[in-house]
Amino acid sequence: RQRLSAIAALARGWDSYGSEPPNVNARSLAARILDLLETASLVPTQLTPTVEGGIALSFVEGNTRAVIEIYNTGEIAAAMYSDRGEPTVWELEPAEAPLLGSIEQIRVHLAA
Secondary structure, eight states, X not given: OHHHXXXXXXXXXXXXXXXXXXXXXXXXXXXXXXXXXXXXXXXXXXXXXXTTTEEEEEEEETTEEEEEEEETTSOEEEEEEOTTSOOEEEEEOSSHHHHXXXXXXHHHHHHO
């Protein structure tokens, strides 16, 4: 949550390439997802701004990774990666049930 607060202070070009900082929409959705992650006892490994304009919540367990990206547009995407195959990528609706389903999918993936 401290990292999310720090991201709010970023200005345009925060990455020296002119990228938009995460806007209030992305930060609000990220805070909501962090609440759901806390309830599910799944802590992100990292929370970072993205060059696409948004926030990435990354999860790493050994060679297995996952990410939830929240874009300034309000769109949300998730991806799961491992060294055993192609990544799985999907879009999420910003409602509680789909978010919780995706969080559980990520938890299972990380535990595999």
